[in-house]
Amino acid sequence: MPTTNAPPEILTLDRLATPIGTALLVTDEQGFLRAFNWTDYEAAMRAWIARRYPKARLTDGKAPPAVRGPFEAYFQGDPRALETVPWRASGTAFQLKVWETLCTIPAGETLSYAGLAQRIGRPSAVRAVGLANGANPVAVVVPCHRVIGTNGSLTGYGGGLPRKRWLLDLEGAALKDQIAA
Template sequence: MTAAPPETLTLERMPTPIGEALVVTDETGALRAFNWTDYEARMRAWIARHYPKAPLVEGAIPAAVRAALSAYFGGEARALDGLAWRASGTAFQLKVWETLCTIPAGETLSYAGLAERIGRPSAVRAVGLANGANPISLVVPCHRVIGANGSLTGYGGGLPRKRWLLGHEGASFKEQLAA
């Protein structure tokens, strides 16, 4: 879902049950970034690197995007399906991100399973790196990727958020026991 660089980016801060979210849309209403306030510096650096000519202004995102996010956090796990997004990335990253969107709410997939879905079964590490570079977390559901043994693995928003998101969606996963 690539497109021309945005002319302007709008940032709205939204309270959620797991912290304040940062939601960034372009002038067409497409999502360009989603993150959490405790990772704001990282998100702003990514935006500056990928969209250097687009000013980031605080304001209101489109009502439809806000409504979908509110519905999701209100219990409608599939409310984010179909939200428009655009991201700057390599062809490989974009393929991984587009494929993440095929994992339905309530389901999970391993990194190896994701690599197989994109037709690159030996690219498990590269898939992991692309998954971790996803700028539109939640909507491009990188949190639905778990370890081959069903355990939680890294998430850019932190494992407590990943645990909450998967539980909210009704997905199964294994808790790792402390050693």
């Protein structure tokens, strides 16, 4: 479900209150999640949408139940709820491979950037894997937050390390370091 040839014409922006801030869910007219972010990153997300889907019209509305429902269940404590969310992403073949591989990391588990590079068959591409991970437009559904440092420490997350910690705690992942909330 990650790719499509036809760009969307209409995108719907939904706002969902969560324990760690208001989430932004952007879906297309077919009900696929196209973007996810937090309201504190809304301007950057809108700019990304304008670059990636320049002909699409962004309107306010509700995400379809197949998207919104799993997000509600996830933030209420079901760590596997997002596995059913339909998503599509626009990216390079390398990015898509990284994003698809991220989806193989089960809730409650983590993987290092080096481990992710090995899983895609490119063990020397750790930096490129990190960049692809950071470019993931449907974070949380494509669980980039499950990627940590080789030493087990938390490392970058576009939504901020306190959110990453919260997401991993929700999923029951064991971590070595502690960060201030």
